[in-house]
Amino acid sequence: QERLRPLIAGNWKMNGTGAALEQIARLRTLLEEAGDIDSEVLVCPPATLLHRAAQGAEGSPIHIGGQDCHADPSGAHTGDISASMLLDAGASHVIVGHSERRADHGETSQTVRAKAEAALAAGLVPIICVGETEAERLAGTANQVVGDQIDFSLPDTFGETTIIVAYEPVWAIGTGRTPTIEDIAQMHAHMRALLVAHFGGAGETALLLYGGSVKPSNAEEILRTANVNGALVGGASLLADDFFSIIVAA
Numbered sequence: 001q002e003r004l005r006p007l008i009a010g011n012w013k014m015n016g017t018g019a020a021l022e023q024i025a026r027l028r029t030l031l032e033e034a035g036d037i038d039s040e041v042l043v044c045p046p047a048t049l050l051h052r053a054a055q056g057a058e059g060s061p062i063h064i065g066g067q068d069c070h071a072d073p074s075g076a077h078t079g080d081i082s083a084s085m086l087l088d089a090g091a092s093h094v095i096v097g098h099s100e101r102r103a104d105h106g107e108t109s110q111t112v113r114a115k116a117e118a119a120l121a122a123g124l125v126p127i128i129c130v131g132e133t134e135a136e137r138l139a140g141t142a143n144q145v146v147g148d149q150i151d152f153s154l155p156d157t158f159g160e161t162t163i164i165v166a167y168e169p170v171w172a173i174g175t176g177r178t179p180t181i182e183d184i185a186q187m188h189a190h191m192r193a194l195l196v197a198h199f200g201g202a203g204e205t206a207l208l209l210y211g212g213s214v215k216p217s218n219a220e221e222i223l224r225t226a227n228v229n230g231a232l233v234g235g236a237s238l239l240a241d242d243f244f245s246i247i248v249a250a
């Protein structure tokens with residue numbers, strides 16, 4: 001497989017007020033000092049910070065993304081945010097189907113697909129999250145669960161947009177536990193085969209991110225694994241220096 005340009009994406013979740021924008025400024029400085037960086041860099045702050053984060057990142061290699069969007073372009077959905085609103089605030093990407101959304105908000109793969117379609121229609125790149133629970137892994141159904149999530153969460157038509165799927169085992173998120181490198185390699189090979197079967201060449205060039213307790217100390221080994229084309233990083237993306245170490249490891 002040709003080497004795909006990796007994507008290192010940070011998910012701040014529900015963390016950060018205005019003071020956290022210093023981390024964008026710090027990351028920008030670190031990237032500028034480093035010069036040639038071989039990865040795409042994305043930060044997904046909470047929606048309240050999107051616009052200011054995008055202003056702070058302007059003219060730098062840092063892309064800004066949302067953490068979720070509604071499937072409709074507008075309407076009576078109190079508290080929700082549409083894909084075109086994220087775009088307007090300065091986002092280029094949006095995470096959809098994060099396991100916390102699936103669990104806390106009852107999002108099904110069908111919901112996730114509608115959100116990904118809305119993102120594409122608005123001109124955003126969706127990052128579609130999949131991953132099994134610990135019970136599913138112990139029951140030996142991880143491949144089946146992730147396969148079904150891929151089948152039902154991905155829009156049929158990706159057009160010119162790069163397909164990005166993040167494999168995030170639910171039990172590895174925020175726990176400090178990660179699968180073995182062999183298990184990551186196995187699942188990523190499984191996802192690659194499914195995407196190639198569905199999408200042909202677009203499946204070959206899809207970016208498959210790993211997420212779940214990625215940190216500076218394990219990033220290099222994980223990012224060296226076959227079919228791992230980047231990382232989705234939660235906790236370790238909150239501090240620019242940690243996040244930068246992960247970017248450099250790619």
Ligand code: PEP
Nearest residue numbers: 173174211212213234235
């Ligand atoms: C995430 O929520 O996307 C994530 C990977 O979190 P953490 O890195 O904190 O496990």
